[in-house]
Amino acid sequence: MFTTFGKFVLFLQGMLSRRxxxxxxxxxxxxxxxxxxxxxxxxxxIVSAFIGAVTCVQIAxxxxxxxxxxxxxxxxxxxxxxxxxxxxxxxxxxxxxxxSSIAGGLGTMRITxxxxxxxxxxxxSASYLVFxxxxxxxxxxxxLVVLAMVLSILGGYLAGTLTGALAPQDFIEGIREDFVPYxxxxxxxxxxxxxxxxxxxxxxxxxxxxxxxxxxxxxxTGAVTNSIIAILIADFVLxxxxx
Amino acid sequence: MIEVSNxxxxxxxxxxxxxxxCTFETGKCNLLLGGSxxxxxxxxxxxxxxxxxxxxxxxxxxxxxxxxxxxIRQEIRRKIGMLFQGSALFxxxxxxxxxxxxxxxxxxxxxxxxxxxxxxxxxxRVGLENAGxxxxxxxxxxxxxxxxxxxxxxxxxxxxxxxxxxxxLDPATxxxxxxxxxxxxxxxxxxxxxxxxxxxxxxxxxxxxxxLHKGEKLWDGTKDEILNVEVPELKEFIFSSSLVRAAKKxxxxxxxxxxxxxxxxxxxx
Numbered sequence: 206m207f208t209t210f211g212k213f214v215l216f217l218q219g220m221l222s223r224r225x226x227x228x229x230x231x232x233x234x235x236x237x238x239x240x241x242x243x244x245x246x247x248x249x250x251i252v253s254a255f256i257g258a259v260t261c262v263q264i265a266x267x268x269x270x271x272x273x274x275x276x277x278x279x280x281x282x283x284x285x286x287x288x289x290x291x292x293x294x295x296x297x298x299x300x301x302x303x304x305s306s307i308a309g310g311l312g313t314m315r316i317t318x319x320x321x322x323x324x325x326x327x328x329x330s331a332s333y334l335v336f337x338x339x340x341x342x343x344x345x346x347x348x349l350v351v352l353a354m355v356l357s358i359l360g361g362y363l364a365g366t367l368t369g370a371l372a373p374q375d376f377i378e379g380i381r382e383d384f385v386p387y388x389x390x391x392x393x394x395x396x397x398x399x400x401x402x403x404x405x406x407x408x409x410x411x412x413x414x415x416x417x418x419x420x421x422x423x424x425x426t427g428a429v430t431n432s433i434i435a436i437l438i439a440d441f442v443l444x445x446x447x448x
Numbered sequence: 449m450i451e452v453s454n455x456x457x458x459x460x461x462x463x464x465x466x467x468x469x470c471t472f473e474t475g476k477c478n479l480l481l482g483g484s485x486x487x488x489x490x491x492x493x494x495x496x497x498x499x500x501x502x503x504x505x506x507x508x509x510x511x512x513x514x515x516x517x518x519x520i521r522q523e524i525r526r527k528i529g530m531l532f533q534g535s536a537l538f539x540x541x542x543x544x545x546x547x548x549x550x551x552x553x554x555x556x557x558x559x560x561x562x563x564x565x566x567x568x569x570x571x572x573r574v575g576l577e578n579a580g581x582x583x584x585x586x587x588x589x590x591x592x593x594x595x596x597x598x599x600x601x602x603x604x605x606x607x608x609x610x611x612x613x614x615x616x617l618d619p620a621t622x623x624x625x626x627x628x629x630x631x632x633x634x635x636x637x638x639x640x641x642x643x644x645x646x647x648x649x650x651x652x653x654x655x656x657x658x659x660l661h662k663g664e665k666l667w668d669g670t671k672d673e674i675l676n677v678e679v680p681e682l683k684e685f686i687f688s689s690s691l692v693r694a695a696k697k698x699x700x701x702x703x704x705x706x707x708x709x710x711x712x713x714x715x716x717x
Contacts, residue, residue: 318536322532322538
């Protein structure tokens, strides 16, 4: 485990040393941002809207005490969404979508000698292939998490009001109650950390693939599994340190 | 000229290269010949820098490449063009983008128009002037090899390395690829190193042949000398093909070639 961690650190060091030209890396980052960010909007929107809706319905189902105001449902949906569901669940979904795509793409490039072709040309393949993917992830994940927050709360609002669990004004009152702006900052910090972990682990797994098609599949699976474990550990550590 | 001095390489204690010494001459097609698992591809990867030899050195036109400063190695690498066994084209790019890629990366001072002209020239040179907009998945294996050659020569390389350029190709296409590599080598006076175990290539373009066996250089010479060698391992390798045996018979006796099961003396087939 320590050996692997050491290799991971050396991999990141290799990516940052002998960087390619900024113009080339920026153009690659924009391309990757489209693949990682824009292409993930649909799945993030669907997942977050439904999670918000389910959260609202389940809270309403459990809060039957007439002494508890209905606005509490909106308050709880907001808190759960911003603090945990939007950043963590969205990033776990992205670990599956983006992580497997990064590991599979790099693994395929490795076994078809495309990475070797770059290296023979004198190009730092880690810098050219991995740095833009990591930078694009770090730029796009917070935006996707913000989108997830909005859609999750919207999903909760629609589910709560359409099922008659609470009145629209109760929900709005709840989501405006005791709002702590730092929670948004905390969620964005989490999304940046998760982006680094997912893109870094997936790139490392894909970049070091050896063998054939079977190993590319194994690298993708390993990337997703390890990314999710890393997200959960980081989630706990960040909550303990920053809250 | 590329000089390889006492190159040794082992994997998990198993020696693959056992002190190879050889020279690849400028303006010639240098063939690294040998059976499967004899260390040809490992030697090629050591030369181009994809692997580091355990012991030994590699010199490009007098400049030591092995263990030299990163900047010097980078400088040499930028003079290297390589055709990979599976072509290794970037599958997210069109044929023209693949050929333009080394120019974009290595010669940023080149204008877009100059780059376009160079790509057109290279594609025309390999006979693919109408395939620029196609994706690698849309072209045949032979075309992929030609795109690989166009990409290798686009930045005006000084050294061209080809790893089994004929693998997976039919004999007619193989000969076309061989001849294209031969023409390009002479046209631009570059040092070409071709890893192969294809005797057709040897007979077609083998101007300087190096025979590897179990990680050692056993023989070097030309295509005119190879059919009359007395090295048993090389004889065994060469005359394992009925076609070569027939060619040898024609060469010895003159007249019509006949395919026979007889092996020349010394070849243990």
